[in-house]
Every structure is written in structure tokens, then in C-alpha cells.
Amino acid sequence: MEFFDRMGRIFSRYSSFFGQGVANTLIIAFFAVLLGTLLGTLLAVLKMGKFKPTRWLASAYIEFIRGTPLMIQLMFIFYGLPMLNITFPEVSFIPNFERFAAGIFAMSLNSGAYVAEIIRSGIQAVDKGQAEAARSLGFKENQALVMVVLPQAIKNILPALGNEFVTVIKESSIVSVIGIADLMYQTNSVISVTFITLESLAVAAILYFIMTFVTSRLIAFAERKMANGTR
Numbered sequence: 001m002e003f004f005d006r007m008g009r010i011f012s013r014y015s016s017f018f019g020q021g022v023a024n025t026l027i028i029a030f031f032a033v034l035l036g037t038l039l040g041t042l043l044a045v046l047k048m049g050k051f052k053p054t055r056w057l058a059s060a061y062i063e064f065i066r067g068t069p070l071m072i073q074l075m076f077i078f079y080g081l082p083m084l085n086i087t088f089p090e091v092s093f094i095p096n097f098e099r100f101a102a103g104i105f106a107m108s109l110n111s112g113a114y115v116a117e118i119i120r121s122g123i124q125a126v127d128k129g130q131a132e133a134a135r136s137l138g139f140k141e142n143q144a145l146v147m148v149v150l151p152q153a154i155k156n157i158l159p160a161l162g163n164e165f166v167t168v169i170k171e172s173s174i175v176s177v178i179g180i181a182d183l184m185y186q187t188n189s190v191i192s193v194t195f196i197t198l199e200s201l202a203v204a205a206i207l208y209f210i211m212t213f214v215t216s217r218l219i220a221f222a223e224r225k226m227a228n229g230t231r
Contacts (some may be wrong), residue, residue: 006199014190021186022207028100028171032107033115036168037161039108040115045145047120060115065113070174074106078178096179103175118160120226122153162219166212166230173208183207 011018046058065073078099081087088101126149134144158193176185191197 001031003199006196007202009195010190010196010199011203015196017186017190018183018203018207020181021183021204022211024100024180025169025182026171026211028104028107028175028180029165031104032111032172033103033161033165035108036111036115036164037119039112040117041117041150043112043116044119044123047116048123048196060075062113062116065110070106070171071177073110074103074178076172077106078102096181097177099175099180103157103172103178103180105170107172107175111164115161115164118157118164121155122157122160123149125151125156126152158223159219162216162223165219166215169211169215170208 024039033226037223043062046054049055072194081102088098088105091097123145135141136150139147172182176182179185181189183204187200191200194200
């Protein structure tokens with residue numbers, strides 16, 4: 001009971017720290033998945049295209065990103081790009097915007113490689129007759145893909161995209177190493193002040209679980225709604 005009492009006191013006293021960490025974690029995860037989905041859609045289309053050079057580049061990108069650690073990708077973007085005179089713009093009303101931009105950029109690039117395979121499998125799962133029917137009605141190949149095939153594919157891949165969002169929420173803890181005040185960074189701040197490690201980490205674990213559990217339930221709800229809409 002003493003362990004849980006200390007957890008309660010830590011959370012009560014440093015709730016603003018944890019709250020800011022949760023907010024920043026969700027912001028990073030949201031934009032990472034949003035941009036990653038856009039990038040993944042483009043990569044999936046290129047990989048399935050008929051033009052060999054772009055198909056090869058898309059495949060090489062996906063394999064390279066999936067085959068290297070996110071930590072290295074993050075470090076290269078945050079520390080390596082400035083060495084090449086490539087910097088993120090400063091935004092005066094957003095503190096540490098450069099760090100946030102680097103973290104979101106790195107996670108978006110990483111997520112896009114995984115989302116590309118999800119979307120590709122979703123597109124391939126749609127009956128080829130759908131695209132052929134669209135083209136017989138006068139749609140161009142790109143129009144058939146965007147207006148007919150992709151909307152059906154999204155229904156098939158929604159659970160997988162939801163799982164990717166949950167995964168990004170958990171993996172976003174890695175951005176704490178470049179000084180972004182996400183939940184893990186704020187937890188380490190609390191530990192450095194209180195010297196109470198296990199209880200602080202337990203609070204962080206519960207907050208991560210709440211975020212992922214609620215997200216999973218919302219995705220499941222949206223999936224049911226879409227399924228009911230097709231009946």
C-alpha cells in the first residue's frame with residue numbers, strides 16, 4: 001500500500017508535469033501518424049506503380065527505414081542535418097519548435113515506411129474488378145485508385161492504422177533523448193527532483209496504458225461504425 005500511496009502523492013504533486021508530457025506525447029504521435037500516413041500512401045502507390053525507378057526507390061526507402069533503428073534516424077535528423085546546413089525554422093510562439101519538428105519529422109519518416117506496407121496490402125486486398133469497373137465507366141487509372149480503391153482499402157486497414165498509432169504513442173518516448181518534453185522526459189524530470197524512480201515510472205506506465213487503451217477503443221468504435229455503414 002505504501003508503494004501506491006507514494007504513486008498517488010507523486011502524481012498529485014507533479015500532475016502538471018505529467019499532464020504536459022501526455023499532451024506533448026499525443027501531439028507528436030498525432031502528427032507523426034498523420035504525416036506518416038500521407039507519406040505511406042505515396043510510397044505504396046509508387047511501389048505498386050509501373051515506373052521501375054520510382055518503384056525501386058520506394059522499395060529501397062521502405063526496406064532501409066524498417067531495417068534501421070529509430071534512434072539512429074532521430075539522431076541523424078536532429079544532429080546530422082544541421083551539419084549539412086539543413087535546419088528547421090524557428091517559431092517564436094512555440095518553445096523548442098526545432099526539437100519538436102525534428103522529433104515529428106523523424107517519427108513520420110519511420111511511420112511512413114510501415115504505413116506504406118499496410119496501405120499496399122489494403123489496396124491489394126480490394127477486388128481487382130472494382131478498379132476495372134471504374135475504368136470501364138471512364139475513370140482514369142489514378143482516379144480509379146483514389147476515388148474507388150483507396151476508400152475501400154481504408155476500411156480494411158483501419159485496425160492496422162490504429163495499431164500503428166498505438167505503437168507510435170509508445171515509441172515516441174524515444175524523443176526524450178533530444179530534449180522534447182514528452183511523457184518520458186517529464187517523468188525523468190520528476191525522478192531527478194524526487195529521487196523516487198519506481199513509483200514515477202509506474203505512474204508513467206499507467207498514463208501510457210490509458211492513452212493506448214483509449215486510442216484502441218476509439219479505433220474499434222470507428223471500425224464498428226464503418227462496418228455498420230456498409231450494411
